[in-house]
Amino acid sequence: MTFRFCLFLMTLGAATPTAVLAQNTPRELNTLPTVPDSARRQTRQQPQLSQQPQPPAQPAPSTAPVPASPIPSENSKFAVGLKNGTVYRAYDVETKQPIFGRSYLLLDDQRRIDLSEISFYEDESGHYVRTVLPKSSRETTLRRDRVGRLSLYSQTSTQYAGSGYSPFGYGRYGGYGYGGYGYGGPMYRTVKTEYFSKDNGPIQDLSVRNLSIATADNAGSVALLMQARKYQTFTTLSYIAAAGVVAAGLFSTLNPGQSGSGISPLIYAGIPLAIVPIVLGSKQQQNIKQAISLYNRGSE
Template identity: 35%
Template sequence: MMKKLFFLILVAWAATQTARAQDMGQRYFIELMTGERIYAHKIQFKSPLFKQNYFLLDDSLQYTPDRVRYFQNQEGYFARLNTTGRRFGDFAQRESAGKISTYFVYRTDYNYSPGVGVGMGGVGMGGYGYGYPTQRRVYYFSKENGPLEPLSYKNLRVALSDNPGSMESLQKYKRGQNIQLGMYIAGGGLMLAGLQQQFRSTPEGGSKISPLFFVGLGVSLLPQVIRLVKKDQLSEAIELYNYTPVN
């Protein structure tokens, strides 16, 4: 009797260890809207032609994107935006994790230039041109695994309101934005004044450009230089919030 009991315990222990080893080997997962997690060795997002998109787990299991809240694959950890969740672009990739986690998605913009058309009347400028795509990152954040919100001064001011250090960084950010706006306005005004001065001083169409134009151009470019050398206060506010110990 004791031998049988010992044998059953040994078999149960071996089965538990095997299952644990399998779970550890399955590094990736999807988490459904119900909270259930399904682990897999490989997760792919499929977009078949004329069919519904789906997540493919280990080349066998399929889950439609509208059922998925989070997933982690070989590219990273992704969270669902406040959308229908039918496309891969409806999930944002996590950039940093903490009490405030940051996420981003790529968005494509198309810049169009005026087209040149040749017709019966000769050559002319038209409204149709060639567009070239540019990608940019759009950032979001999540507070304590809550829903994703656009990463903006307005939203962070609410989310970080219980941290004085973060609020101070946000105030610095707002002051900096106002100063930069003033620089853009002042620079534009100086450039316009320079152009007016040029046309007044050289009515016959001279090519000399007024120094005011270059001064205005420099003032307008100064905010861009400041952004390159100065740390973003929004990121600083998030870092302070994440690293401030909870009392």
């Protein structure tokens, strides 16, 4: 029995530390678990890494339209080109022709440019070029009426036609008279003279002969111009015949010894002959326009 008691005491002594440790364990449940040193060092390093400066994020490409800036004068609607190659843009272009001094252009009421420096310009009425006319050494301004291999230009001028009454109010190339109907008043007529250039070459008179040479490589245009030449011949003959008949009628009227009193019937006969050139001239101009249009279409 003594042996068994000793063995019990030894067993109890060995189990006592374990029991004490089991009793202390619940009191440590409310504390944080113990973390190893290696894990503790990693935990301390993570906030430091997150605090390092990050590179700025690149903005995503935007598809929204960029607001337009105010339009500068260089992007305005009218162009003015100088002979030195400079081109100005303006909202407003005015031609100034002072009584004393040289003519000039005024751009946007600010910039003043002498016409002698200008190669071309635009305004509300169209496109104009500065050029030298055939058989002339002085520059003039021509309005461009049509653009193509054969470009058309024109110049309009007012001419004094004398004083007194004249039944002929129309001039050549579409000109017309005004302010002169009646006796004793001054008469003026507006005359439109037309020109052309081939492939932006020199300015030439708009005549059937010049156009025939310029359109020699287009059979259709040549045929139309040949017909226009015939109309031109008939027009000239009609003018001569009308002038002769009217002159004979005036001679008979002013010489009452041969024809008696009153107006000679030859004057009335000359009126239809004076109308014939107007009709033939209109057909001639129509053929010329068709020949130019055909040539420009054939070169497109």
